[in-house]
Amino acid sequence: MQEARRRGLDRDDSIRDKTQRYKEQLVxxxxxxxxxxxxxxxxxxxxxxxxxxxxxxxxxxxxxxxSIMLLPNVYAAKDLEMQINRGGSFAKFAQRYSIDEKTKGSGGDLGPYRKGLVLPEVDDVIHTLKPGMVSAPIKTDNGYYLVMLTPLDEAIIQADLATQERLRQELLAEKRRKRFQDVIADIRNNASVRFAEASRYITEDTGAR
Structure with a gap:
């Protein structure tokens, strides 16, 4: 260091500029x-x-x-409701008697519940049922519906929990990126003030050590 000073390197503008930039970057x-x-x-x-x-x-x-089935009249719907409550198979009855061609092949199975899955009047009844229960006949413009709820397979539930965690991590990463970008923008927009603040921070921190 003494040799550098003797040669006047500490007064060299390019070196002093590099030193200043290094100091600014450090703070x-x-x-x-x-x-x-x-x-x-x-x-x-x-x-x-x-x-x-x-x-x-x-x-x-x-x-x-x-699961749903659509019947042409209330009498057929009430009869099947009674038979299902006595232990009859909802799926088999749906395949045989439902007039809903889109669902009868699958025994009326619509899969996991979601908004918009069924008509509003059917949806209202769904939220009054418990798994294993069959509804009373539900009158619609299309005919009379019977609805039955069953518990979801555990594998489906676990897959949903995994999706929730993936989405949570995505949002957390997004929030971290935004936080980093906001801090960088704040430092750039207030460079002189931040530099003075950072200098004091380092000076105080160094003194504390």
């Missing part, structure tokens, strides 16, 4: 590190909104499987 790095130490967390409101925006990827909170 800004320390400031950035300090400001990013605060843990980024998600609020329940943020998470719920993100889940809502990805609703097509998730199960509805009302986690049940829905």
């Amino acid at each position: 800004l790095d320390e400031l950035l590190k300090d400001k990013l130490q605060t843990k980024v967390e998600l609020t329940q409101e943020e998470l719920s909104a993100y889940y809502e925006s990805h609703a097509s990827e998730l199960l509805d909170p009302f986690k049940v499987n829905v």
Whole structure:
């Protein structure tokens, strides 16, 4: 160091500029590190909104499987309701008697419940049922529906939980990126003030050591 001073390198403008830039970068790095130490967390409101925006990827909170059959009149519907309550197979009756060509082949199975899956008047009744129950006949413009709910397969539920966690991690990473970008923008927009602040931070931190 003494040799460098003897040769006047400490007065060389290019070296002094490099030293200054290095010092500025150092203090800004320390400031950035300090400001990013605060843990980024998600609020329940943020998470719920993100889940809502990805609703097509998730199960509805009302986690049940829905089966339906459509009958031409209330008498047929009441008769089948009675037989199912006595132990008859909803799926077999749906395959044999349902006039809904789209669902009868699958025994009326519509899969996991989701909004918009069925007509509004049928949807209203679904939320009054418990798994294993068959509804009373539901009158619609198309005919009379019977609805039955069954528990979802555990594998489907676990897959949904895995999807929820993936979405949570996506949102957390997005929030971290935004936090980093905001801090960088703040430092750039207030460079002189931040540099003075960072210099004091380093000076105080160094003194404390």
